Amino acid sequence: MNMVLKGFPECLQADICLHLNSVLLKNCAAFKDASEGCLRTFSMKLKTTHAPPGDIITHRGDILTSLYFISRGSIEILKDDNVVAILSKDDILGENPVLYNEPGKSAYNVRALTYCDLHKILRDDLLEVIDMYPEFAQSFCRNLKITLTLRDEELVSKSNECRSKYLPNPNNFRGSTCFTKTDDDNISIMAPHQSYFDEYPSGTEPSLKFRVNECLFVFFYLIAYVEFE
Numbered sequence: 001m002n003m004v005l006k007g008f009p010e011c012l013q014a015d016i017c018l019h020l021n022s023v024l025l026k027n028c029a030a031f032k033d034a035s036e037g038c039l040r041t042f043s044m045k046l047k048t049t050h051a052p053p054g055d056i057i058t059h060r061g062d063i064l065t066s067l068y069f070i071s072r073g074s075i076e077i078l079k080d081d082n083v084v085a086i087l088s089k090d091d092i093l094g095e096n097p098v099l100y101n102e103p104g105k106s107a108y109n110v111r112a113l114t115y116c117d118l119h120k121i122l123r124d125d126l127l128e129v130i131d132m133y134p135e136f137a138q139s140f141c142r143n144l145k146i147t148l149t150l151r152d153e154e155l156v157s158k159s160n161e162c163r164s165k166y167l168p169n170p171n172n173f174r175g176s177t178c179f180t181k182t183d184d185d186n187i188s189i190m191a192p193h194q195s196y197f198d199e200y201p202s203g204t205e206p207s208l209k210f211r212v213n214e215c216l217f218v219f220f221y222l223i224a225y226v227e228f229e
Helices: 010-020 022-027 036-045 123-132 134-143 204-228
Strands: 047-051 056-058 066-072 075-079 082-087 092-094 109-112 116-122 187-190
Touching: 010 022, 010 036, 022 036, 022 066, 036 116, 036 123, 066 123, 116 123, 123 134
Parallel strands: 082 187
Antiparallel strands: 047 116, 056 109, 066 092, 066 116, 075 082, 075 109
């Protein structure tokens, strides 16, 4: 998809990306105060990725280079081979890059439980947008509610603690995920707005429909653009 768009004017690329990411940009509170220009820039940085059941999205110890927004499916979070969390549609995981001068490392393995569609934005791309719209930094941090922060605080050094050039007091914006103890003393969290296997247990139907709709929209949009020219 990205290779196809690169052959067209940037304004057209932004129009298409804004449409493809419209649900996320409208429904995620983190973007509610963004200007039109800021949203268009964000939309061009967002990528869509697909993961089949069993696919490892992030390994424990990996550098946290991306922030993930779950569009469809269910994801399990593991530590020492124990499932400590189940996340699903509308959940957000990773870390907030605006809060830290350097990326952290993941404390967990992140694995797809069903077929999953995810939006992701690279840390460097997100910070590039914030550099362009610095007035948006505080609003973004205040409204971004990460369901599960993957950052391993045990590996944080003095040079990589919670500091940010964008915010005067970054610790004020740090959220904490509320974990509960299960009977076997494993830490557990489960998204309250979704069932264990999400709306579609197999995950195949929504994922296929999602991809077809994406392709059809871009196809007809480009035809209309060529005819107009």
